[in-house]
Amino acid sequence: MESLRNHLKHIGIIWYREVLRYWRDKARIVGSIAMPFFFLVIFGSGLSSSIGSMAGGAAEMGLDFKKFMFPGIIGMTTLFTSMFSGLSVVRDKEYGFLKEILVSPADRVAVAAGKILGGSTVTMFQATLIFIFAPFVGISLSALMLLKIWGIIFIGAILFTGLGTYVGSRLSSTEGFQMVMNFMIMPMFFMSGAFFPLKDIPNWMAVLVRVNPFAYLTDSMRKVIFSSMGLPAQVMNNLPDYGLGLSLFGNPVKLWIDLTIVATLALITGSIAVYSFNHMD
């Protein structure tokens, strides 16, 4: 019992440090909403009318490009913030602070768990900030929708923070980390349907989309947000036909399948990160 209490305290203090460091870095908080803002306002406004041809027929039913992009922007923020939270491990190595943690009596499982939960908390905060753009985009918020989205962001954040933390535990320079991250994030981001409808895409890409974890995260967010937008049942029930949803083996992917896939992967990346922490010199 005593030792469980200690483990929880260790997880807590490591989590707290991650959050505190984030909170003190006001430039990072402000900067983090800049990119989503530009995407929504400039990119989204510019392409506003083209959603009609991209997602045939959906435009007449009240969907414009900004609304289409909004769930994807939440997903993007989740992906970028959580993957890059692995940078804190690299930075701790570079600044020597990791040694202080590793020579302490804290179990490395607790250390990795604290890091992952810290990164996930920051991700949730960051992704929630994007909702300040919701009125501008024309999406009305409800408490239920927010709760659902938070749940999804949390699972997704664990998945990608786990992945980022794993990469961070294997690398020793921030430059190297950023390079590897770009290689990992960009393909996931572009082949997810977050940016453009997955309609009439080449076969090879259709295959890659289906093995892309981030595509399932985006898909689940779109389902939740779209369903609160009052789109006609004809669209909601046939999202893949408009390029607005994933299908597997010819059937539209249901929300619970999206979430099962994301949660399973989150468990796997989280465990890999913990394992890797345990075997780090």
Added chain:
Amino acid sequence: MSKIISVKNLVKDFGDLRAVDGISFEVEEGEIFGFLGPNGAGKSTTIKMMTALLRPTEGNIWIDGVDVCSNPKAIRSKIGLVFQSSSLDDRLTGWENLKFHGILYNMDSDLIERRVEDLSTNVGLKDRLGDPVKNYSGGMKRRLELIRGLLHHPHVLFLDEPTIGLDPQTRRHIWEYIIDLEENEDISIFLTTHYMDEVEIARRAAIIDEGKIISLDKVETLKKNLGGDIIVLSTTDVEHSKAEIKEKFDLDVEQVDSQLKIAVDHGDEFIPDLLSSLSDKVTSINLREPTMDDVFLDLTGKEIRDSGPEKTPVMKRGH
């Protein structure tokens, strides 16, 4: 005195490179033990193995009765570490760094607060604990790391190059504090350094070079073995004088660049004899106590590869 640290036949290989080559030593309870050697001699590797950050290739380490290799977790709370390079979080305040440490070492809040109060008062950091560490000077950071290493009442404190990169005055403060610790706290200190003057705050020292211990004794004895004093002189004809001193006084004379170095007892009484018996003109002469530089040169035939940044007056201990 009982042994707080016992190291036997410790070996560490990195691929083909043998960084630590079968070293053995013991540290007595309550002493400052110096571990002296040039950069790359294997000091940091040894400390990493002793603190269970690195597994030895061969050999055994016991600290405070615990076998470090087979029971690394049990050792963590018994030791404190001050690393060679900074390991503070500079975005946090001094107090937050200490609090973080205390919780990782399973201390409760009251104890952390009391201990921080005591230690920070001793090193004169108390008023600055609320400032972010990024605003600290190099010396303040070192002091903060020192008290952090001591926070959880470790039985052994490891200091890896504790004054590297500090100005002479700050170095002296740190030394005074370390000596103070030895006298007033129930703690043993393992100190690595490549600064010759720094090891003189230790009671005993091992000299390590290329992964091997080449000498281990009381610091006093290491110095005494050289003969009481060192005289360094230069003359108008160094080669001739060297031969002359050898012939007349039957002493070993070492030539370092254009200077001659002699180790003798009672150097002050020897200088007049020396001056009156040399036929060449003496252009300079200098008498001093042997330093660890001399010890190292004597043992290895080479000067320590990287000596201290500035010459700081040697600390005297009350042996």
